Amino acid sequence: MRRMRTPSALAGLSLVLLTLVFAVIGPWLWGEEAVRFDPLHTLEGHSSAHLLGTDDGGRDLLARTLAATRQSVWLALLATLITTAVGVPLGALPSVLGPRAARFTAGLIDSLVAFPVLLLAMFAALLAGAGARGAVVGIGAAAVPGLARLTRTLADTVATSDYVAAARVLGAGRAAVLVRHVLPNIAEPLILTVTANLGYALLGLATLSLLGLGVQPPDYDWGRLLHDTLPRVYVDPEVVAGPALAVAIAGTGFALLGESLARASARAPSAPRGEPRTVLPPGCGPLPAAPDAVLEARDLTVSFGGVTPVRGVSFSVAPGELVGIVGESGSGKSLTALAVGGLLPHPGTASGHVLLGGRPLEEVPRRELGTRLAMVFQDPMAALNPALRVGSQLAEVATTHLGASRREAWRRAADRLGRVRLPDPEAQARRYPHEFSGGMRQRAVIAMGLMGEPELIVADEPTTALDVTVQKRVLELLAEVNETTGAAGLLISHDLAVVSRHCGRVLVMYAGRIVEELPSSELRRARHPYTRALVASSPDLKTDRSLPLATIPGRQPAPAEVPDGCAFAPRCARALERCRTDRPEPTAGLACWNPEDA
Amino acid sequence: MKGGRGALLDVRDLNVRYGGFHAVRDVSFAVGEGEILGLVGESGSGKSSVARALTGLAPRTGTVAGLGPREAQLVFQDPYASLDPRMTVGRSVAEGFPREVGRRGRRAEVARLLELVQLDPRTAGRYPRELSGGQRQRVAVARALGARPRLLIADEVTSALDVSVQGALLNLVRELRAELGLAVLFISHDLAVVRYVCDRVAVMREGRIVEEGPVEQVIEHPSNDYTKALLEAVPHLR
Numbered sequence: 001m002r003r004m005r006t007p008s009a010l011a012g013l014s015l016v017l018l019t020l021v022f023a024v025i026g027p028w029l030w031g032e033e034a035v036r037f038d039p040l041h042t043l044e045g046h047s048s049a050h051l052l053g054t055d056d057g058g059r060d061l062l063a064r065t066l067a068a069t070r071q072s073v074w075l076a077l078l079a080t081l082i083t084t085a086v087g088v089p090l091g092a093l094p095s096v097l098g099p100r101a102a103r104f105t106a107g108l109i110d111s112l113v114a115f116p117v118l119l120l121a122m123f124a125a126l127l128a129g130a131g132a133r134g135a136v137v138g139i140g141a142a143a144v145p146g147l148a149r150l151t152r153t154l155a156d157t158v159a160t161s162d163y164v165a166a167a168r169v170l171g172a173g174r175a176a177v178l179v180r181h182v183l184p185n186i187a188e189p190l191i192l193t194v195t196a197n198l199g200y201a202l203l204g205l206a207t208l209s210l211l212g213l214g215v216q217p218p219d220y221d222w223g224r225l226l227h228d229t230l231p232r233v234y235v236d237p238e239v240v241a242g243p244a245l246a247v248a249i250a251g252t253g254f255a256l257l258g259e260s261l262a263r264a265s266a267r268a269p270s271a272p273r274g275e276p277r278t279v280l281p282p283g284c285g286p287l288p289a290a291p292d293a294v295l296e297a298r299d300l301t302v303s304f305g306g307v308t309p310v311r312g313v314s315f316s317v318a319p320g321e322l323v324g325i326v327g328e329s330g331s332g333k334s335l336t337a338l339a340v341g342g343l344l345p346h347p348g349t350a351s352g353h354v355l356l357g358g359r360p361l362e363e364v365p366r367r368e369l370g371t372r373l374a375m376v377f378q379d380p381m382a383a384l385n386p387a388l389r390v391g392s393q394l395a396e397v398a399t400t401h402l403g404a405s406r407r408e409a410w411r412r413a414a415d416r417l418g419r420v421r422l423p424d425p426e427a428q429a430r431r432y433p434h435e436f437s438g439g440m441r442q443r444a445v446i447a448m449g450l451m452g453e454p455e456l457i458v459a460d461e462p463t464t465a466l467d468v469t470v471q472k473r474v475l476e477l478l479a480e481v482n483e484t485t486g487a488a489g490l491l492i493s494h495d496l497a498v499v500s501r502h503c504g505r506v507l508v509m510y511a512g513r514i515v516e517e518l519p520s521s522e523l524r525r526a527r528h529p530y531t532r533a534l535v536a537s538s539p540d541l542k543t544d545r546s547l548p549l550a551t552i553p554g555r556q557p558a559p560a561e562v563p564d565g566c567a568f569a570p571r572c573a574r575a576l577e578r579c580r581t582d583r584p585e586p587t588a589g590l591a592c593w594n595p596e597d598a
Numbered sequence: 599m600k601g602g603r604g605a606l607l608d609v610r611d612l613n614v615r616y617g618g619f620h621a622v623r624d625v626s627f628a629v630g631e632g633e634i635l636g637l638v639g640e641s642g643s644g645k646s647s648v649a650r651a652l653t654g655l656a657p658r659t660g661t662v663a664g665l666g667p668r669e670a671q672l673v674f675q676d677p678y679a680s681l682d683p684r685m686t687v688g689r690s691v692a693e694g695f696p697r698e699v700g701r702r703g704r705r706a707e708v709a710r711l712l713e714l715v716q717l718d719p720r721t722a723g724r725y726p727r728e729l730s731g732g733q734r735q736r737v738a739v740a741r742a743l744g745a746r747p748r749l750l751i752a753d754e755v756t757s758a759l760d761v762s763v764q765g766a767l768l769n770l771v772r773e774l775r776a777e778l779g780l781a782v783l784f785i786s787h788d789l790a791v792v793r794y795v796c797d798r799v800a801v802m803r804e805g806r807i808v809e810e811g812p813v814e815q816v817i818e819h820p821s822n823d824y825t826k827a828l829l830e831a832v833p834h835l836r
Contacts, residue, residue, distance in 0.1 A: 162680035163690075166738070169653045170694030170745050171668045180693075184684040328760040438641075467640035468787065468831040494760065497833035521836050537765040539794040540834045541817060548772070549765035549794065555730050 009260030015253025022069040030063035045236035053239040055228055064225055065242030072221040073250065075136050076202040082140030083147055084194055091151025095159050095182055096174050109152055112145035135214035139204040143197055150193060154186040189262065196258025203251045222247045294319050294455050294488035295340065299352035302335045302344060309559040310335050311512040317488035322479050324499030324520065325492045327509035330556055337460045337492045341375050357455055370401040374449025376459040380441035383448065384433040390444050391429025397451035416447040420477055439470035446481065457482060460492040475502045496523060496538055511557055511567035517589035527595035530568045605664060606631045606781050607749055612660040614647045621647040623805040629749060632779040636796030636813065638789055644805040645785045649753045665749060671742035675754035677734035681726040687737050688722030694745030711740040715770060732763035739770065751783045756791060768795055789832050793817050801825045
């Protein structure tokens, strides 16, 4: 519950607690004084005997305000109870009914939502009769459609999940699914909404009583007190202060608490605390020159708060070379790619050096980076605006970054679409991304990267979402583009075979570090036990079917749990005592104390 | 079907339509007792629709003979989405238990199934969020086995897993067949994986089966052009 330690959450919680305490003790302590008539001191303002003055019966307004807490909160609770008791079952009903009845109920909820809330409240209040009862029913009914719709939307999300599909295949009926899966999974957001609703009900009831429609004398709540004192606001403003403040405090408290609970449960990513941050200032340390490298990373480290998913990674890429980075999920390979492109998501920070064409990355202006660097991601739709024609999006690169005229830019766009082998590029340029297949979209993204004169092309799992037949062609295109433009290429993939087929050199990452760097033709003779194990556990079309597949026991440590020694040691059959305590530094492309024979 | 084995599942002229979209077209195949049949194809080929149709999750026409209700169980692709986050592993695994297991036998049966999928029986008290992807997928397999199926449908069960974990799950599928004589319909886009796990394979394209046969024959000597193109595209280590 650390996420509940925000100022608004604490404020909400204290206001609610304060309100509840007074709801309990108020009538006991001030109940008698609140109804004691004093004909000699009617309609008085502030005095030492009556801090907030008296009403037309000479009754103390401070005592009345405090004693009214219970009544006000109680009515709000009742109204919210009505909302919940009707709204939640109504919203859950479509999950239990057959398809036709479900559609009818869903339609009913939608039309109720469209119905004006005030009319609904008044209608319900009229039916229930005047006074407090009518007000409670009205306010309660008014919030029903909203809660019902929320319930239905939440229930729908759960009802279409794989685990509900699994339950249905296992033979669970609709009612069982509702009780076992749907309700437990929607309870949390519903409770938060109901808490916030309490605040709104409190305000609504106070408003009705203020208008004289709610609580009737001799009963009184905050709204009724406001109703009685409001005419005197210009004479003795302090007489209004008590009930007005009370309504504000309680209403704000419940609303704040509800919303803070909702925000806390929305699982904001929070960085574990306590670990010291290791951030090197950029530009420190000696820089060995690698004059011909287009891309040079030295001691690249990526931190998120106290967690360090990439730890001191160094490599370089020559012009026209395509280098692969392989690793399993969580190895830091994608963050390395993002850091190289200067695209780390907030609050990530990179330290160490990244040199692009010999210049530190942070010195390259953003505008220039747009043409010198091309990024290709797994999901091409993330890079394409669905509302714009493909040609316009490509042309935009040329008009904003290269200062080309619109006609020039469009011609260039069509030319680049042709270079990535899209048939009839002129026609393709006029189409929208959704008219493209997955493979065509990824080609368009590569073409977009080619609009400038890229020196570096970074492709992060560019074909993971594509079919094998398309994958092969897209990767061949990428390798070809790389070679013909003389750009440096980085291909990030979880698939060893993909990398070995298209890259000359491979960097193998494990737990944030490069553990081995080798020519891809040498992968079968890799010397690091992890690389060996990865190769052995990926089946190909020649794997011996009579033997079980090789597996790696255990799991890769999370960035916060990386041990002092070699991170792979706990899973490694060749681990020595030294491996658990001393971290092997990479020497000649290998970070291992006890490597396999070449 | 290979000699001697009786057909466990016989599917004839299966069709699946979603509104105007015809996902599966006149598909016929059979799965023998204790046989692993692979179903390969690219995205949109209709292979997952076959799985959903056989388990009643998608509307179908055609005849499906041989299996009673709940005798075909499904394991899904994404182990992060297929387990209820608010249920302990034990409750999830027990979800499909037949009535005769009863309350008392439940704990022992959960432990037996968890051991069968090579998980510590103490995992029963834990929640899915405490487990790795590979462990979750084992739980999903144990849950499917709890309904005592005769056919296990594995729909891209290793696609969401890392290579080092994938191997262990593929070994598990093969062991289950060896130990329980379980028949498996193994759906995947990965030909190398299908070749390793399956006895026979059917290749789907645009809702139809374009080639079917023993796995060695289809992989070594494909007769269909599309199968050839698929095999051609499989990346392999240099």
